[in-house]
Amino acid sequence: MTEYIPPGTRFHALPSPFPMKRGGALHGARMAYETWGELNAARDNAILILTGLSPNAHAAANAGNPAPGWWEEMLGPGKPIDTDHWFVVCVNSLGSCKGSTGPASIDPASGEPYRLDFPKLSIEDGANAAHEVVRGLGIERLACLIGCSMGGMTALAYLLLHPGSARSHINVSGSARALPFSIAIRSLQREAIRLDPNWNQGRYDDTHYPENGMRMARKLGVVTYRSALEWSGRFGRVRLDSDRRDGDDPFGLEFEVESYLEGHARRFVRQFDPNCYLYLSRSMDWFDVAEYAPARGPDEVLQALSRIALEKSLAIGVETDILFPLQQQEEIAEGLRLGGADSRFAPLPSPQGHDAFLVDIPRFGDRIGGFLAELRPPPRRGGW
Amino acid sequence: MTEYIPPGTRFHALPSPFPMKRGGALHGARMAYETWGELNAARDNAILILTGLSPNAHAAANAGNPAPGWWEEMLGPGKPIDTDHWFVVCVNSLGSCKGSTGPASIDPASGEPYRLDFPKLSIEDGANAAHEVVRGLGIERLACLIGCSMGGMTALAYLLLHPGSARSHINVSGSARALPFSIAIRSLQREAIRLDPNWNQGRYDDTHYPENGMRMARKLGVVTYRSALEWSGRFGRVRLDSDRRDGDDPFGLEFEVESYLEGHARRFVRQFDPNCYLYLSRSMDWFDVAEYAPARGPDEVLQALSRIALEKSLAIGVETDILFPLQQQEEIAEGLRLGGADSRFAPLPSPQGHDAFLVDIPRFGDRIGGFLAELRPPPRRGGW
Structure with missing residues (x-):
């Protein structure tokens, strides 16, 4: 069993026991994360990034690890997620093998890797674990929660389970629940x-x-x-x-x-x-925001999403995505609008399918950067 | 090794040796086929159906085998392919295991199944073998050649390799060449x-x-x-x-x-x-009508298709097909139009994807039946 942990990774110990949604609990578990930029005195300039299935927490080069990260062109000084202004945190998902506790980690009860003895993993567990990291950094409320692909699911779970934990949200090629093709x-x-x-x-x-x-x-x-x-x-x-x-x-x-x-x-x-x-992979199939709807029915997804209160949101995706099809980002935008957010939907013509957010930085960066720029307080009011 | 041959299957012995496009030849090979309706005295009411990868020749119930076939609702008396008017032939593809010679058949040279000693199989070999069946039935010119899915590729090869062998053509969810996603x-x-x-x-x-x-x-x-x-x-x-x-x-x-x-x-x-x-499967990847273009270039597919001379043609497909996407049927329609055919393109809104031609009989049957009805000589000219 091997874990794949980039140099410079930081760790946050989860509460022990850490209860899991479908039963059982983790003991002595940890989350891997990295940061960029500086948290301001008001602690109100923080952005959390939740990743797709496989990335580690190394989204971009930083002091601890100068190697390029998986979103290198998106994140850094002067880039769309501008670390001259924002304090950015990226976590490795709970259940992964890149620093956060998962099935490849040692089970303290046995001294052996968990393997299939790891408790059933839900998207919600990853959301709760990420929330612990944010709280541990002294952040009560994120300026923006960004979730990509699987991370878009995790972000919705985070917002539903922790009301008021973010001012705004960018859902990148995500979905409110898994559909049968996926x-x-x-x-x-x-x-x-x-x-x-x-x-x-x-x-x-x-x-x-x-x-x-x-x-x-x-x-x-x-x-x-x-x-x-x-x-x-x-x-x-x-x-x-x-x-x-x-x-x-x-x-x-x-x-x-x-x-x-x-x-x-x-x-x-x-x-x-x-x-x-x-x-x-299985946690994605299980995820369904409709579990949070007041009642089941044809509009259960929208009703569940409407429980999320945000100032602003952006749901962004591409027409060529067959795994998280564009209608799912449109649905997220519609549901968050029902919750009262200034909610935008940005369908992009990128030809690269689901992976477009990783490679079509001109299009995605323009939308994400523009959204974040609007979040910043106007300079005349005194800056940060 | 098992062959899966429906009762009532008929056989046509191929010329021996039967040369294969990519080298080698088959000896003592045969084609399995079935028929419906009656060939008229002028021998001008014949339709040949070329199948997708897996079907046998039993497209519909007939005297030899009353069990329902794979296109049962499409083919029969009063159905869209109306066997009260047409003499219909369906062949099992060369290389298959449902009666026609293929890798599961006995190699007469060894007395053992061919397995991987079967010669490399091309779509064109299947076209030539099907043409032998038609010739063997005394038919010089088909009223219509129908090819579905892989059979749509085989049909285009048939028309390119045997000019004048058909008055008309219906290409159902086919393509002129395999694209990288497929x-x-x-x-x-x-x-x-x-x-x-x-x-x-x-x-x-x-x-x-x-x-x-x-x-x-x-x-x-x-x-x-x-x-x-x-x-x-x-x-x-x-x-x-x-x-x-x-x-x-x-x-x-x-x-x-x-x-x-x-x-x-x-x-x-x-x-x-x-x-x-x-x-x-490999034969489909290899197929490319552009090999028949006078010169390679950006319009090589259209140029190749324009060498096919037909009275009428219909290219039909669905928007939800990800394996043989609709643009490929549009391309076929455009190329056959360049060749002089009265060429129709019928994009259908069926939600069932590539398989729609097998299950959305109302939509496909309406188009196919309408096309074939127009092919029939007007009754006032004396009928069949």
Whole structure:
């Protein structure tokens, strides 16, 4: 079992026991996080970023770790999330393997990794754990809560479970609940891992590791993270040169798009713990804000979202996203508007599908930066 | 190795040797087919149906086999493809395992199944083999060539390789070449089969059969054959009753959509030969009408299609198809128009995705039936 913790990661000890939504509790658990910028005296310039399934807390270079982060172009001095103005926190998700406690961590009760003995993980558990980090930093109220992809779900849970904990919210390619197409994709990814004989009911090690299952899961992920439109332009029907093919394998890689998937898969395998992947993936399928609606019914999602009180919100996504389709961001915007927020919906024409927020920084940065700039108090009132 | 041949199937012996596009030749090969209706004296009322990857030749009930076929509601007396007027032929694809020669068939050179010794299979080989069946039935010119999904590719190859062989063409949810998203999906399906230890480089048997690989491949197929829109309405987030779950498996089936996929997979596994699946799947990735263009370039697909001379054509598809997206049917319509056909493009709003042609018979039947009715000579000129 391996955890993958970037240098410079900071840790926050969770209350022990830390109760989990579906039963059980964690003992001696911790959250990994990083920060950028300075918290002001009023403690009202904080932004929390909640990530998708796989990223660590290293969203961008900082003093503790100068290596570029997964949102490097979005976050930093003068960038859309401008760390000259904002104190930014990014947490590694509870249940992950990049510093926060998860199935790959040591269970203090046994001295062995939790593996499948880790309690059932819900999106709400990740929200509560992230809230503990924010409180631990002395922040009563976030200026903005930003959640991307899975983090968009976690952010909605955070806002529902901790009323008044944020002035504003940016939901980036997120959703208020998992729909069956996305559930089907994630179910197949989990099945690919579980079918790998090396998974062995979660009892693998570095020598006997479910590499094929993880490769398949990641490839299927990448297929659904991007878009057919982008790939048609990017790869077309281009073949690999013969020296990049295995001439002995009649069904081996032949097209550039196959090689692209293989490259992505190889970079992911052994960089993410398979059991953690299973737990986080399943938590997304389970998440449903409708659980927070006053009553079940056709408008249960909107009714649940309307319980969230914010000054301003932005729901942003792209037309080419098949995993978190644009209608789900529109639904979030509509629900938050019902709750009284000055709620914006920003559908973007990015061709890169669900991953667009990671790569189409010009479009996403413009919207996110503009939203945050409006949040700042006008300079004439005295600045920060 | 098992072949799955419906009762009442008829066979046509292919010329021996039967040369294959990418090298090698088949000896003693045959094509399975079925027919409906009567060929008229002028032999000008024949329709050929070319199928998607997995169907057999039993498109509908007939005298030889009263069981319902895979296009039962589309084909028969008084139905959209009206067998009171048309003589209809449907072939099982070359390379399949449902009567036509394929990798599961016995190689006369060895007395053993071909397995991976089957020659490389191209869409064009399937087109040539289907053309042999039609010629063998004494038909010089089809009234209409209908191709669905993979069969839409085969139909375009047929028309390019055998000029003048059809008056008209209906391309149903087909494409002029595989695009990278579809290639990626099929590549993953093949990889799932090949990674199953029981695949064993194609040397499986009924006892050691790559069941998990085939289940994964089929599930991934079904995910891409339908649409997120349809599933949201059909399954929502409905859970399985507890008695339909495996309570001991923490990652077992939980949502209806997962059970739906599992059911589809179980019905497919051991009903289709894994090596045949690999060969047919790869043939789709390879197919590209641009090979028939006078010159390569940005309009190579249209230029190639414009070499096909037809009286009339119909390209039909649905907006929710992610595997053979609607733009590909529009492209076919445009190319056939350049070739001089009275070419129609019928985008349909069916929510069922790629599979809509199999299930949304009201919409597809209306268009296909209307097209065929216009092909018939007016009764006042003497009838058939």
